[in-house]
Amino acid sequence: MKKKFLFVLNFALFFSIGFGTLTYAEYFGGKWHQRVVYYGVSYNVSSTYTTPIDNGLKAWNGLSNYISYKNFKDIGISQPVDVWVRSYTNELGLTAAEWAARGFYGFGVPSPDDTTGPYDWGNIYLIRANTDPLSSTNKKRVIMHEAGHVLGLAHTTKAFTSSVMDEGDIWGLDSPTTYDKNNIIGLY
Numbered sequence: 001m002k003k004k005f006l007f008v009l010n011f012a013l014f015f016s017i018g019f020g021t022l023t024y025a026e027y028f029g030g031k032w033h034q035r036v037v038y039y040g041v042s043y044n045v046s047s048t049y050t051t052p053i054d055n056g057l058k059a060w061n062g063l064s065n066y067i068s069y070k071n072f073k074d075i076g077i078s079q080p081v082d083v084w085v086r087s088y089t090n091e092l093g094l095t096a097a098e099w100a101a102r103g104f105y106g107f108g109v110p111s112p113d114d115t116t117g118p119y120d121w122g123n124i125y126l127i128r129a130n131t132d133p134l135s136s137t138n139k140k141r142v143i144m145h146e147a148g149h150v151l152g153l154a155h156t157t158k159a160f161t162s163s164v165m166d167e168g169d170i171w172g173l174d175s176p177t178t179y180d181k182n183n184i185i186g187l188y
Ligand SMILES: [Zn+2]
Pocket: 006, 007, 008, 009, 145, 149, 155
């Protein structure tokens, strides 16, 4: 398994980390204004991701009375999609091949401004050259991590805590930890 990664994130934070200029924070600085975030899966994501996507996003449910993810297809009426899970093409500056070569698995990007909110939409981009070879369980872990970013969580600052928002911990975790849950409850 590849060891070098930051499945991040927003650009500003990525480059800040790269240059060491930003103090890490638990939160990006914004959050969703509604109680339910509806997600959809883009046509360019293969069916091997269907279960990992559902499990990765819904792993965040039940942590707060305020925020939860629902697949828009589970709703019987037409429902606008807030967050798309999609295969990365060229949205964030580099090509998929270039991000893949840098060891990235994906990005979770709340919009329009991750640092202020409120969030109105978001995207989870998968770098499929790196995620396709993963087991179903590890695909889910990547998506769970990115889904945490979309809710407004940054990479955790606390190296001693177990967190799905810590790239060093994610491969051993199947759900958000107590630490992550408390961050969601605190935010929402
Ligand atoms: Zn990340």
